[in-house]
Amino acid sequence: MTSPALVGATPVATVASALAAQPTAMPSITATNDFVVKFANVNGSGSASANELFAKAILRMGVPVSPRNIFPSNIQGLPTWYEIRVTEQGWLGRRGGVDLMVAMNPQTWNADVREVEPGGYLFYDNSKYVPPSKLRSDINVIGMPLTEICNATYSDARQRQLFKNILYLGALSVMLDIEPQVIEQLFTEQYKGKEKLLDSNVKALHLGRDYAARHIGRIGLTVRRADKVGERIFVDGNTAAALGCVYGGASVCAWYPITPSSSVAESFQSYCQKLRVDPETGKNRFAIVQAEDEIASIGMVIGAAWNGARAFTATSGPGVSLMTEFLGLAYFAEVPAVLINVQRGGPSTGMPTRTQQADLLACAYASHGDTKHILLFPEDPKECFDHSAAALDLADRLQTPVFVMTDLDIGMNQRLCAPFQWDDRREYDRGKVMSAADLESGKDFGRYLDVDGDGIPYRTYPGTHPSKGGYFTRGTTRNAYAQYSEAGPDYLYNVQRLLKKLDTAKTLVPQPVLRKAAQPARFGVLYFGSTSPAMEEALAALAAMDLHVDAMRLRAFPFPDCVPEFIAAHEQVFVVEQNRDAQLRSMLINELEIAPARLPKILHYDGTPITARFITSAIAERMRTAHGDRA
Amino acid sequence: MTYLAKPKLHHPSLAQNKVCYTRRDYEGRVSTLCAGCGHDSISAAIIQACWEMDVEPHRVAKMSGIGCSSKTPDYFLGNSHGFNTVHGRMPSVLTGANLANRSLLYLGVSGDGDSASIGIGQFAHVMRRGVNMVYILENNGVYGLTKGQFSATADQGSKSKKGAINTESPIDTISLALQMGATFVARGFSGDKKQLVPIIKAAIAHKGAAFIDVISPCVTFNNHAGSTKSYDYVREHNEAVNRVDFIPTRQEIVVDYAEGQVIEVEQHDGTVLLLRKLHRDYDPHDKVGAMNYITKHQAEGEVVTGLLYVDNDAGDLHEHLNTIDAPLNTLGAKQLSPGMAALEKINQRLR
Ligand SMILES: Cc1ncc(C[n+]2csc(CCOP(=O)(O)OP(=O)(O)O)c2C)c(N)n1
Ligand code: SF4
Ligand SMILES: [Mg+2]
Numbered sequence: 001m002t003s004p005a006l007v008g009a010t011p012v013a014t015v016a017s018a019l020a021a022q023p024t025a026m027p028s029i030t031a032t033n034d035f036v037v038k039f040a041n042v043n044g045s046g047s048a049s050a051n052e053l054f055a056k057a058i059l060r061m062g063v064p065v066s067p068r069n070i071f072p073s074n075i076q077g078l079p080t081w082y083e084i085r086v087t088e089q090g091w092l093g094r095r096g097g098v099d100l101m102v103a104m105n106p107q108t109w110n111a112d113v114r115e116v117e118p119g120g121y122l123f124y125d126n127s128k129y130v131p132p133s134k135l136r137s138d139i140n141v142i143g144m145p146l147t148e149i150c151n152a153t154y155s156d157a158r159q160r161q162l163f164k165n166i167l168y169l170g171a172l173s174v175m176l177d178i179e180p181q182v183i184e185q186l187f188t189e190q191y192k193g194k195e196k197l198l199d200s201n202v203k204a205l206h207l208g209r210d211y212a213a214r215h216i217g218r219i220g221l222t223v224r225r226a227d228k229v230g231e232r233i234f235v236d237g238n239t240a241a242a243l244g245c246v247y248g249g250a251s252v253c254a255w256y257p258i259t260p261s262s263s264v265a266e267s268f269q270s271y272c273q274k275l276r277v278d279p280e281t282g283k284n285r286f287a288i289v290q291a292e293d294e295i296a297s298i299g300m301v302i303g304a305a306w307n308g309a310r311a312f313t314a315t316s317g318p319g320v321s322l323m324t325e326f327l328g329l330a331y332f333a334e335v336p337a338v339l340i341n342v343q344r345g346g347p348s349t350g351m352p353t354r355t356q357q358a359d360l361l362a363c364a365y366a367s368h369g370d371t372k373h374i375l376l377f378p379e380d381p382k383e384c385f386d387h388s389a390a391a392l393d394l395a396d397r398l399q400t401p402v403f404v405m406t407d408l409d410i411g412m413n414q415r416l417c418a419p420f421q422w423d424d425r426r427e428y429d430r431g432k433v434m435s436a437a438d439l440e441s442g443k444d445f446g447r448y449l450d451v452d453g454d455g456i457p458y459r460t461y462p463g464t465h466p467s468k469g470g471y472f473t474r475g476t477t478r479n480a481y482a483q484y485s486e487a488g489p490d491y492l493y494n495v496q497r498l499l500k501k502l503d504t505a506k507t508l509v510p511q512p513v514l515r516k517a518a519q520p521a522r523f524g525v526l527y528f529g530s531t532s533p534a535m536e537e538a539l540a541a542l543a544a545m546d547l548h549v550d551a552m553r554l555r556a557f558p559f560p561d562c563v564p565e566f567i568a569a570h571e572q573v574f575v576v577e578q579n580r581d582a583q584l585r586s587m588l589i590n591e592l593e594i595a596p597a598r599l600p601k602i603l604h605y606d607g608t609p610i611t612a613r614f615i616t617s618a619i620a621e622r623m624r625t626a627h628g629d630r631a
Numbered sequence: 632m633t634y635l636a637k638p639k640l641h642h643p644s645l646a647q648n649k650v651c652y653t654r655r656d657y658e659g660r661v662s663t664l665c666a667g668c669g670h671d672s673i674s675a676a677i678i679q680a681c682w683e684m685d686v687e688p689h690r691v692a693k694m695s696g697i698g699c700s701s702k703t704p705d706y707f708l709g710n711s712h713g714f715n716t717v718h719g720r721m722p723s724v725l726t727g728a729n730l731a732n733r734s735l736l737y738l739g740v741s742g743d744g745d746s747a748s749i750g751i752g753q754f755a756h757v758m759r760r761g762v763n764m765v766y767i768l769e770n771n772g773v774y775g776l777t778k779g780q781f782s783a784t785a786d787q788g789s790k791s792k793k794g795a796i797n798t799e800s801p802i803d804t805i806s807l808a809l810q811m812g813a814t815f816v817a818r819g820f821s822g823d824k825k826q827l828v829p830i831i832k833a834a835i836a837h838k839g840a841a842f843i844d845v846i847s848p849c850v851t852f853n854n855h856a857g858s859t860k861s862y863d864y865v866r867e868h869n870e871a872v873n874r875v876d877f878i879p880t881r882q883e884i885v886v887d888y889a890e891g892q893v894i895e896v897e898q899h900d901g902t903v904l905l906l907r908k909l910h911r912d913y914d915p916h917d918k919v920g921a922m923n924y925i926t927k928h929q930a931e932g933e934v935v936t937g938l939l940y941v942d943n944d945a946g947d948l949h950e951h952l953n954t955i956d957a958p959l960n961t962l963g964a965k966q967l968s969p970g971m972a973a974l975e976k977i978n979q980r981l982r
Binding site for chain 1: 717952974
């Protein structure tokens with residue numbers, strides 16, 4: 001075994017020179033604006049904000065980044081990782097592999113060291129001796145006595161811990177050539193009005209930089225100023241969804257905390273406090289209740305929406321399970337409701353901090369009886385915003401529950417996306433609501449009557465008119481005029497009308513996005529939600545391999561008619577999903593009566609976000625086999 | 632028209648209230664409950680109270696869970712919107728409805744199975760939150776609609792119609808409501824309309840979470856000897872602590888009473904409750920005292936009735952949440968969307 005490539009133990013100008021001193025030449029990864037850095041931290045050590053600064057600094061240099069939090073279900077002590085892909089080309093999916101590991105957690109040391117690509121870099125705190133046997137000879141090992149420096153500089157224990165993070169940020173900025181002014185500017189924005197904090201952070205940054213300049217120098221990975229970020233914003237999907245609910249006019253929010261959805265309601269609260277307080281009276285144009293459980297959350301949403309307010313809840317899989325009885329009621333009684341489901345690995349003691357797209361069936365058919373719900377599939381925070389606002393319109397228009405199906409990958413990671421837009425002339429679509437004047441004019445009011453032939457009946461809000469338009473809301477034991485009835489024909493009329501309503505829904509939901517291949521393609525691929533960035537990259541990689549596939553990104557259920565048309569136009573259509581049981585595929589087979597063999601499944605479900613590498617190799621392999629079949 | 636229109640030939644002699652409705656206008660569809668069911672008497676008391684209180688029927692939202700009791704909102708206030716929700720979860724739907732429009736009167740109707748068994752969680756939390764409502768629990772000690780199983784309010788040792796003895800200890804919804812923070816707590820008996828109607832009226836006038844537990848015998852499954860929720864038992868053991876006289880607005884009180892025998896309770900809206908004391912020491916402002924009294928007397932097998940607790944300075948959920956005065960359901964994009972300029976600022980901060 002060759003001796004580990006140790007850097008930092010002795011002052012050297014650059015890693016390159018240190019490498020030159022190695023007995024065996026080791027290929028070091030060199031890359032500019034295209035590499036992966038992973039931070040291995042201890043949860044609760046204050047590393048999150050330093051890591052975010054690192055990402056933002058690169059962004060401010062005009063280079064896209066895509067970070068992902070990999071964290072445990074724990075507040076303090078357990079390992080947590082922050083993996084950031086630097087990608088001038090703008091591939092925002094997870095790449096896989098690590099070029100530079102910032103190993104700050106002794107607990108996960110072995111696995112972290114193992115993960116570095118050959119020729120990659122390992123940065124660690126060498127205040128304590130690490131025996132060479134715990135290192136690798138095929139990677140560049142860079143030590144910096146972070147603890148020692150902090151202990152020598154700071155007396156306060158908390159400071160010693162926190163500034164360790166800023167110190168490595170400073171060191172990394174030297175190693176990767178990140179402009180220090182950009183970081184200082186970020187500090188200035190962050191510590192506006194807190195000059196003391198600003199000052200001490202800038203000092204710590206330079207402490208780290210000075211050390212690195214003297215003892216480490218540059219490594220083969222480089223951040224070079226570019227112009228690839230443009231107008232885009234950097235935000236997580238939960239914040240975006242909350243903002244979509246603010247703009248979409250939700251005035252009632254009822255929720256119960258659950259990872260990874262809690263920050264939807266929390267952001268909604270903080271945005272409302274800033275943006276929705278009546279300036280004259282200081283009173284709120286919103287009501288937020290942290291309910292006793294998810295059953296109560298959805299009950300409150302249903303009550304509020306029944307009474308004419310726009311209402312939503314945010315939850316994850318276990319919450320949806322609790323809500324299912326109510327969802328059936330809302331479906332049959334035709335009450336609007338909006339649910340933001342930030343999906344995670346199931347079940348309750350499942351993988352709350354890992355991502356999956358595994359609630360499709362549970363949501364599409366939630367509840368007993370013949371129920372079917374509207375699902376929207378945002379691909380990124382921008383669509384979390386758009387779809388949340390759209391969901392409030394759709395729920396009112398269709399008088400039914402609407403799910404916004406995001407997931408942990410979109411919800412809890414900051415993602416570069418198009419800026420939010422709002423047309424100030426936009427009015428909310430409140431759907432078919434009869435006013436007192438409508439009732440007064442003698443319009444026939446049958447709560448469950450299909451007047452317009454689109455399956456959507458008219459409703460009234462409680463308190464509208466002294467003698468007209470009142471009705472008793474119950475599940476299905478009633479006729480089109482909401483009078484008690486258990487008669488078969490009344491039931492049939494009602495549930496068939498609900499199907500018609502779902503047909504109408506197909507034309508109202510966000511339509512699929514089609515990406516035709518450069519050449520006529522025998523194969524197609526269907527995907528949705530957070531798979532999107534990895535898929536875009538995979539499609540480019542496949543095209544470069546001369547493998548051409550038409551791609552359709554689904555944005556909603558029920559499936560619009562162009563979906564079966566797309567499938568019919570191809571020999572086979574791969575269905576790419578992040579769950580074990582190919583849930584979307586089941587729905588396609590079930591709803592569109594498509595022969596299963598036409599829909600090969602490509603599934604990724606270990607809790608980590610799907611990667612382009614995974615998709616590319618899976619599709620390439622199948623296409624080659626299929627081509628081989630033909631030959 | 633979604634209710635069964637009854638011939639509304641107003642007899643000239645039918646008296647109208649201040650908002651020009653007759654008692655008839657507060658009725659609903661014909662009840663489908665068993666003849667003699669206590670729940671029907673409660674419906675009648677609700678009709679009477681709403682009429683006497685000059686409540687406009689369409690300004691009431693009737694909310695219920697599931698059960699015979701929860702069916703009754705169909706049988707009163709036929710012009711009001713009603714919502715027969717799911718079993719045990721009426722409180723959350725009522726809460727949401729109340730958040731959407733604070734200007735209506737929310738009347739929650741539930742059963743003992745609905746509130747004390749499956750729905751005890753929501754029951755507790757709706758009281759904690761101080762939702763402005765009148766919550767009536769029609770308590771018969773059994774699940775009527777599913778044919779006579781014991782509910783969680785059945786007394787230990789009481790006997791089912793089939794002869795089974797209930798071995799589990801009962802949940803006293805009154806004590807629970809007190810503990811959870813209800814600000815108006817009363818118990819009535821469906822067989823004593825004279826006592827019940829003024830209690831309902833006072834609850835309507837109360838701002839905050841008003842809870843009324845009404846013992847309401849199920850004639851079909853729980854009206855036999857050995858039941859503690861039968862007409863006979865309640866009549867024999869009724870321990871009324873006071874009688875409520877409801878005075879609509881602050882006016883001179885002309886009731887003739889001996890000193891120390893009446894407590895005047897002025898409510899938020901200026902209405903006055905005159906509580907004629909039947910027990911000299913009973914003070915309905917003293918929560919701890921009320922709890923002690925109830926616990927003691929119930930242990931002796933008595934059914935304590937009357938207005939048991941009232942906090943006349945109570946606030947409600949909207950006050951706690953500092954919501955605007957206008958009902959939230961009247962707000963449009965102008966009031967709810969902060970506009971593109973604000974959004975652009977947010978975008979800017981996210982770069
Ligand atoms: C989730 C659920 N479980 C069970 C039932 C069946 N169920 C209907 S009514 C009822 C009990 C009602 O008892 P109570 O609330 O005391 O009303 P009562 O009929 O006595 O007035 C039950 C168990 C149901 N409707 N929903
Ligand atoms: S079963 Fe009992 S509770 Fe139900 S209607 Fe008959 S008497 Fe009333
Ligand atoms: Mg009962």
